[in-house]
Amino acid sequence: MHPSNPAQTGVLTHGIALVGHPNVGKSVIFQRLTGQHVTISNYPGTTVEITRGMAPSLEGAILIDTPGVFTFPSQSEDELVTTRVLLNEPLQAVVQVGDAKNLRRSLLLTVQLAEMGLPLVLVLNMMDEANARGVVVNHQLLAEYLTCPVVPTIAISGQGLNELVEAVKSADHPHFRLTYSPEIEAALAEVSLRLPEAPITSRSLGLLFFSGDPVSETWLREHLDQRQFDELCEIRHTLQLSFVEQLLSVIQRTRLDYVQKAAKATLVSLGADVKKGPFDLGHLTTHPVWGMFILAAVLGAILWFVGIFGAGVLVNILEEQLFYGIINPWVIDQVARVVPFPLLVDFLVGDYGQWTMGITYAFALVFPIVTTFFLAFGVLEDSGYLPRLAALSNRFFHAMGLNGKAVLPMVLGLGCVTMATLTARVLESKRERILVTLLLALAVPCSAQLGVVLGMLSAISLQATLIWGVVVVLVMLTVGWLAAQILPGERSSLLVDLPPLRLPLLSNVVVKTLARLEWYLKEVIPLFLIGTAVMFVLDETGLLAGLIHAGEPLVAGWLGLPPEASAAFIMGFLRRDFGASGLFVMQSQGLLNPVQVVVAMTTVTLFVPCIASVLMIAKERTWQIAAGIIVIIFPLAFLIGGLLNRLLLFIGWGAS
Amino acid sequence: MTTFMSCSLCGHSFNPAEEPGCATCPLHSGCNLVCCPACGYKTVDANRSWLAKVASSFLPGAYFSEDGGLPEKRGHRFPRFFRRRGRHRRWHHLMHDRHGAGAHLPLTLLDVPPGYQVKIEGFAPDISPNRKSQLQAYGLVPGYWVEVLQQSPVTVIKIEHSEVAMENDLAFLVWVTERGSGQADV
Numbered sequence: 001m002h003p004s005n006p007a008q009t010g011v012l013t014h015g016i017a018l019v020g021h022p023n024v025g026k027s028v029i030f031q032r033l034t035g036q037h038v039t040i041s042n043y044p045g046t047t048v049e050i051t052r053g054m055a056p057s058l059e060g061a062i063l064i065d066t067p068g069v070f071t072f073p074s075q076s077e078d079e080l081v082t083t084r085v086l087l088n089e090p091l092q093a094v095v096q097v098g099d100a101k102n103l104r105r106s107l108l109l110t111v112q113l114a115e116m117g118l119p120l121v122l123v124l125n126m127m128d129e130a131n132a133r134g135v136v137v138n139h140q141l142l143a144e145y146l147t148c149p150v151v152p153t154i155a156i157s158g159q160g161l162n163e164l165v166e167a168v169k170s171a172d173h174p175h176f177r178l179t180y181s182p183e184i185e186a187a188l189a190e191v192s193l194r195l196p197e198a199p200i201t202s203r204s205l206g207l208l209f210f211s212g213d214p215v216s217e218t219w220l221r222e223h224l225d226q227r228q229f230d231e232l233c234e235i236r237h238t239l240q241l242s243f244v245e246q247l248l249s250v251i252q253r254t255r256l257d258y259v260q261k262a263a264k265a266t267l268v269s270l271g272a273d274v275k276k277g278p279f280d281l282g283h284l285t286t287h288p289v290w291g292m293f294i295l296a297a298v299l300g301a302i303l304w305f306v307g308i309f310g311a312g313v314l315v316n317i318l319e320e321q322l323f324y325g326i327i328n329p330w331v332i333d334q335v336a337r338v339v340p341f342p343l344l345v346d347f348l349v350g351d352y353g354q355w356t357m358g359i360t361y362a363f364a365l366v367f368p369i370v371t372t373f374f375l376a377f378g379v380l381e382d383s384g385y386l387p388r389l390a391a392l393s394n395r396f397f398h399a400m401g402l403n404g405k406a407v408l409p410m411v412l413g414l415g416c417v418t419m420a421t422l423t424a425r426v427l428e429s430k431r432e433r434i435l436v437t438l439l440l441a442l443a444v445p446c447s448a449q450l451g452v453v454l455g456m457l458s459a460i461s462l463q464a465t466l467i468w469g470v471v472v473v474l475v476m477l478t479v480g481w482l483a484a485q486i487l488p489g490e491r492s493s494l495l496v497d498l499p500p501l502r503l504p505l506l507s508n509v510v511v512k513t514l515a516r517l518e519w520y521l522k523e524v525i526p527l528f529l530i531g532t533a534v535m536f537v538l539d540e541t542g543l544l545a546g547l548i549h550a551g552e553p554l555v556a557g558w559l560g561l562p563p564e565a566s567a568a569f570i571m572g573f574l575r576r577d578f579g580a581s582g583l584f585v586m587q588s589q590g591l592l593n594p595v596q597v598v599v600a601m602t603t604v605t606l607f608v609p610c611i612a613s614v615l616m617i618a619k620e621r622t623w624q625i626a627a628g629i630i631v632i633i634f635p636l637a638f639l640i641g642g643l644l645n646r647l648l649l650f651i652g653w654g655a656s
Numbered sequence: 657m658t659t660f661m662s663c664s665l666c667g668h669s670f671n672p673a674e675e676p677g678c679a680t681c682p683l684h685s686g687c688n689l690v691c692c693p694a695c696g697y698k699t700v701d702a703n704r705s706w707l708a709k710v711a712s713s714f715l716p717g718a719y720f721s722e723d724g725g726l727p728e729k730r731g732h733r734f735p736r737f738f739r740r741r742g743r744h745r746r747w748h749h750l751m752h753d754r755h756g757a758g759a760h761l762p763l764t765l766l767d768v769p770p771g772y773q774v775k776i777e778g779f780a781p782d783i784s785p786n787r788k789s790q791l792q793a794y795g796l797v798p799g800y801w802v803e804v805l806q807q808s809p810v811t812v813i814k815i816e817h818s819e820v821a822m823e824n825d826l827a828f829l830v831w832v833t834e835r836g837s838g839q840a841d842v
Contacts, residue, residue: 071793075786101817105795133817211789246785256797271817286821288809391810391821403823404810493826494810495790498819 015062015089016055016168019082019113020097021106022068023384023499025125028155029097030065031508033057033165050081051515057165061092070497072112073213073248077425077433083208083215086116086200093119093171095164100130100152103137103267107259110146114176117201120148121167127152127160129500135271145262147174156505177203180254184210184247187239191232196223210236211248282501285388295392298385299411302376303450306415310372311451319364331355343540352539358532362525366416370520373415374513381512382504387496394494399477401484402427403494406436413444418613420444421620431489434625437617438483441609441629442636443476452580453601456587460594464654467644471602475640531611544570558642559603560649561596562586568600572607579604594654595645603641608633661690661699668694672701763834765811765827768804774832776800783829794820796830 018026034053051065066085067078074080086094096113098106103124110122124130124139139150149167153160179185187210192202198219208216209232221229236247243250284290332349339345349356380386386408394404405427413420417440424436445453457465484491538544551566559565565583572579583600586592592600608614608630618626648654662669672678672690681687690701768774778798779788795815796802805812805819811827813820 071789073786073789075790099818102795102815104797104800104816105793105818108793129817135817212785248785248789252789252792256792260797260799282819283805286806286810286812387821391812394823395809493787493823495787495794495822495826496820497794498812498821500819 014092015052015064016058016093016095017064017066017085017089017091018095018097019066019086019109020068020123021070021099021109022497024068024097024099024106025155026065026068026097027051027512028505028508029095029123029125029153029161029164030063031511032155032158032161034063049519050085058168064089069109071108071252072208073211073215076428080215083213086118087198087215087219089199091118091199093121093168095121095123095168097123097125097155100124100127100137101133101135101271103135104259104263107146107262108255110148111176111178111255111259112204114146114148114174115178115201115204115207117173117176117204118199119171120146120174121164121171122146122148122150123160123164124150124152125155128154128157130271133271134269136268138266138268142262142266145266147176178254178258180207180251183239183242184251187235191235194224194228194232195220198223207251210239211251282388282498285385285501286391286498288392291388291392295389298380298389299414302380302411303414305376306369306372307451310369314368314372315365318368319360323360323364328356328360346540347533347536350536352532352536354529354532357535358529359525361532362528366528367520370416370419371513371517373412373419374516374520375509376415377412377419378509378512378516379504382502382509384499384501387498388501390494390496391498398491400435400439400480401487401491402432402435402480403492405494405496406432409436409440410444413440413446414450415446417441417444417446417609418616421613421616424620428492429489431487432492434621435480435483435487437621437625438629438632439476439480441613441617442479442606442633443472445472445605446609449580449605452584453605456580456584456597457601459587460597460654464594464598467598467648467653468601468605471640471644472605475606475636479636527612527615531615534611554638558638558645559599560645561600562591564591565600569604569607572604573611579607595648598648598654599641599645602644603637606633606637606640608637661701663692663695663697664699665697666692666695668692670694762831765802765804765813765830765832766807766824768807768832770804770806772834773801773803774834776802777831777833779831780829787826787829791822791826791830796820802832 018030020026030051030053033055035056050067053063053065054060055063064085066082069079069082072083074083085091094113094116096106096110098110106122106124110120113120122142124137130137137152139152143150149171151160151164151167153164155161180188188203188206191206191209195202195205198205205216205220209220220232224232240247281294285294328349335349335355336345339348346353348354351357389407389411390404392404393407397404397406400406408426409420409423412423420440421437424433424440427433427436453468454465457468535544538547547570548567551569552563555561555566555569556563564586568579568582568586570579571582580601583592583597583604587597614626614630617629661672670693678687678690681691688700688705689698690704691698762777762780763774764780765774776796776798779791783791795818796813800815803814805814807824807827810821810823813822813827
């Protein structure tokens, strides 16, 4: 990239946005056009992932894969980013990916995009599925209705992509214009004089603003002074007075009428259902009984892949054999030879050394776990199972003031709480995101910890495992229910699209996993190094020993554990399973009796998550929320642990 | 409702309810079997078995044979006792029902038993505009036909060639009408 070459910089600053419903094959088209050169990064000011990649066939233009969106104004944090891309990025063209077999639904979005006036191409993807159902669309006529090119494709086999590239190259601004009711037209004429220059037409910006779209409101606030913005609000308010219904509904009705008209004219054949056998897997996954069995099988497979294969086999190879066996002794030796200051040697390769703890943990312990986790997650994402899981588990989350969509972060939390905190952004309201983050931090053990916990408990008895499980689930339900009562705001009902189950495309999963791993290396490893440095400072200054000593009355008196256990709790904050591992060593030395093991495991599970996830919570939400969550969890974990200790001793469990 | 079944031995098609053979049989009471009028082979009439009906709700798609058992669902008015109501409003409507006054209440998506097709009429007035626009974006547009696939644990409907799951409370806010005569609108 040579900034001195104006032609090249001109191309590089102009992106092509891929917009469309979720699960219509945006990422497949994206991957087909860009190949391997992709970067995943957070959209500025948000934590939503945006994938960008250079498309060689489009003269090096940057392709932007946006989160799936159904309509504007959108709801979740994810969807809002799509509007921001359209409003803020300098775009050369917009490519809407639509589902050929669900034409009417796709067209509602097309109409809104065409109104924006950016050069637009509509892709009717998954033509193979449409053909199998006998859906026939007259796409030449449709192109006339929408004043933009319409390209039928089968992205998965690469069919129609050359035509798409040609269409994007020659795409022009659509001269699409819907006529709204006279009141709205008058108001649009009035605001168009006051609106600042924007990438989209002032007409569509005005309509977005009238519909109450939060992103356009923020954008207008940034680009206008307070007086001008108030004038716009005044116009919107006056306009609302002329309708009984909300403006959004009025505007949407005009669009829907047009979509209906266009669909009626261009749908040559509606098609029929593909006959399925009595045991249609798609339906079974949402069935109240069979769905549970399938869920158990899927969870089991993921836990095996991430928990046993990733956290067990791979970690063993990397940590025990590669790092502790070969690399670390060599590095320690080299550092001790080269670096003259003992303090610096300790800082690099001591007990809490940057290399021996920070880098070793990041690469030998966590790297294999997140790799298997990202792979499993990628397969799940692309298979279309996740929305079905949300539908199935809706009732369980209802009690906690959430809806079924919360199942995603919760299940992923069993893999890694830090990663799962990220996925809370698929939820629609801030209230739900906070609730899920709290429950994740409190009651969901990560795979690394779960392995150690289950190993210790099953060594005692099945009863011990059950006591632990019941207590943790009860605490989660109670805290969830209480928090739902306290947090302001309404619970939002579940509404989710159920895509057909598909076999994921391997190359797509691999590319996604690699891009996510790159992100992990860039963003999470520094956290590990900082965490290790903090521990090093605590250890050197004697604060760590002080903290362990200060915790003794709590651990020994209230929880009834040996005093040495308090060190495990401090370590547990650095890494969740680390605390459990410390206790594991104590159990194998015969220092803990069954009651103490159950109490310790319950407390460690409920205890504050590792430092990486706390940092992630702070980054995703705010520092205040992270602090609040710690303040709630810390006493609660010890309270529950102490009560359980008293209860178990009282009923005389494990005495014999 | 005429439900025919075919004999698994000779293939003769007959209506088990109309067969006179059972009425004259001394073992008729409590019997789930029906004899083929052509060959006399005894077959199970699943419609007479309580257990078979309960089990069928666990076996999706495996509702007895095509021509025996449950009525053909599509294209018929569905039975009213299927009426279900939203979580918060159940009591309210029971009160209406007690006075026999619930009949005028609008039929909602939640009242439709799985397997039936209905036409979207509109939305309850208390639905939030954002929710309404979202539902419309998913394809629940007045005038469109949808098929209800399941009601538990959530309402799943089929619109065009896609499936949408929504909570029962949300389905309660969608007003529908039953299929009368005529074909689905395009």
